Amino acid sequence: MSRPGFKLPARILHWAMAPLVLAMLFVGVGMVASLEWRPMLIAFHRPLGVAILLLALIRLGYRWRNPPPPLPADLPRAQAAAALASHWLLYGLLVAMPLVGWAMLSAGGYPVELWPGAQLPSIVPHDATFYAPLRSAHSWLSRLLFATILLHVAAALYHAWVRRDGVFAAMARGPGED
Numbered sequence: 165m166s167r168p169g170f171k172l173p174a175r176i177l178h179w180a181m182a183p184l185v186l187a188m189l190f191v192g193v194g195m196v197a198s199l200e201w202r203p204m205l206i207a208f209h210r211p212l213g214v215a216i217l218l219l220a221l222i223r224l225g226y227r228w229r230n231p232p233p234p235l236p237a238d239l240p241r242a243q244a245a246a247a248l249a250s251h252w253l254l255y256g257l258l259v260a261m262p263l264v265g266w267a268m269l270s271a272g273g274y275p276v277e278l279w280p281g282a283q284l285p286s287i288v289p290h291d292a293t294f295y296a297p298l299r300s301a302h303s304w305l306s307r308l309l310f311a312t313i314l315l316h317v318a319a320a321l322y323h324a325w326v327r328r329d330g331v332f333a334a335m336a337r338g339p340g341e342d
């Protein structure tokens with residue numbers, strides 16, 4: 165009998181985004197920690213962040229038309245609620261982080277150049293008093309994103325190694341396989 169699982173496009177989007185988002189967190193920390201690496205890392209950070217925003221929007225659109233498989237019926241209600249809440253928090257952060265990064269540069273009056281010759285428009289008016297709160301929001305949201313990812317990975321491994329209920333396999337291998 166075939167077991168429900170995520171369809172191939174959902175799995176490709178998930179596994180493509182996972183290393184990109186992790187790389188972004190480390191690139192972000194690296195560029196504020198090292199003056200030497202800063203110019204190179206910042207040149208990665210902007211286009212990669214915008215790519216994550218586009219992928220997150222594509223993913224939300226795909227998910228809306230292709231709802232995920234249900235969680236196991238015997239999963240305790242508190243765990244099911246935590247799974248739902250953490251997944252929506254992840255989606256929210258994957259959209260909010262790039263928008264806040266883009267907005268903070270716009271507020272500071274800095275150009276958002278993706279690569280030489282490709283510049284994005286400002287999304288908020290140039291106002292230096294906005295820069296500081298957006299800069300600190302970007303920093304705090306990145307910590308929340310990192311903590312949520314750690315929780316997400318821990319929950320995935322709990323399903324794979326402790327409960328062995330097919331939830332991990334649904335994203336790792338898709339429908340109908342063990």
Ligand code: HEM
Nearest residue numbers: 188189192193196210213214216261262265266276303306
């Ligand atoms: C998923 C997307 C993103 C993630 C996970 C991310 C993550 C980070 C992290 C972890 C930091 C370091 C924060 C700190 O330690 O204070 C950072 C800083 C920064 N990010 Fe992002 N970011 C994202 C998207 C963007 C985008 C799209 C832009 C611009 C278009 C951007 C512009 C910046 C800038 C300018 C800084 C700080 C530079 C500084 O003040 O030294 N980020 N980001």
